[in-house]
Amino acid sequence: MSVSVTFPRYDERQRAYVTWRPVEVKLAVTPAQVQPAQVTVSARSAAGGGRLLFADAVTHAGAASIDLDLPANGSAVSVWIGGAFPAASTRFGDVTIEVRDRTTNALQASHPTMVRVRKNADTLSTAERDRFLRAFAMLNGAASGRFMDFRDMHVGGPPDREAHGGAGFLPWHRIYLLDLERELQKIDGEVALPYWRFDRAAPNVFTRSFMGVPGPQDRVQFTTGNPLRAWVAGNLPGVERGPGVGPQTVPLVRSEQETLALGGAPSAQYAGFRIMQGNPHGRAHMAHISGVITDPATAPQDPLFFLLHCNVDRLWAKWQWAFKRHDPQAARAFDPSSTLPGHRLADKLWPWGGPLAAPRPTTAPGGGLTPSPLTAAPGVSPRIRDTIDYLGTIGQAQLGFAYDDVPFQTV
Structure with missing residues (x-):
């Protein structure tokens, strides 16, 4: 049996x-058996690798193992598997699902996986850093790659009004980052x-190696x-950036604690929180003094x-x-008073929603949102409402990303 x-x-x-x-x-015996298979499902982790939790329903409170009875006829049984916060992976296969016979402990199946989450750039391993740099440089392709669409999405004029100045600032950039990340994941x-994390010094980020x-x-x-030495995205090869931030610099921005207090805890309304577009977001940009x-x-x-905006997100x-602001229909989770086109809850996000009628942009670089091998959500033409429950806390759909210091918790 297997x-x-x-x-x-x-x-x-x-x-x-x-x-x-x-x-x-889904787990199932193969081929069909005379008797049901009684198994224990758990995980084996490499040193410093990811860890997994198992449950019979969607929950943050899974266990390190679960016992299952698999029907003899080969019918599948569901088990819900997620990362055990905060133990993320550093590489694929550093955690492996194991299925063992409950009586003999004989291994019946193994399946490698990865607890893949977004991490603080300052704490990446050298291997993680270098994989990211290689993939990003390949996406750029010295101005011949797919990255040029991302450059052309975030420009002046009508596109700028889609991304900034209204309630849609955070949702727009969430999808922008997600699209780029999915393109990177097609490479690696x-x-x-x-x-x-721009409210702290980042000595491992601001080096010639990163x-x-x-x-x-x-x-x-x-x-x-x-690999970024071959970067081309502007009029000249390379990157233009001012001297305002170095390895030991802490930009003059709101701290994380101060930012999380925006919106008025404990009532915590998005309409108040989104002023973070100015500080810390805007100030983090301007901390560099000059440059693109x-x-x-x-x-x-x-x-x-993209590292700056990943922290904003x-x-x-x-x-x-x-x-607990994950319900798109809850007034405090977004800004129901928003009337700007492209900044309302039901609005399609440009450019992934395709060419739109003026005054919204009528050109759309890049096409629809890049699909993910982890999830079907939010589809090729996301709306603002699709960005709010990004982990599937309220509904079943998740967007396929998470942060190393933000857990998933069922309500």
């Missing part, structure tokens, strides 16, 4: 991933977008082996932009978790 272990979705390399939010995995499935350091004429300097990252029309030309995610 047991099949089947995840709902796999990538092109037949790899399956999890975050903190459990996914439904082990990559997740890291964040720059995001670089400013040099003469604000030209960022990289090591010879850094200080101008919304050119900011994505600097790879650091993490702060929103942490605020949502702290105050």
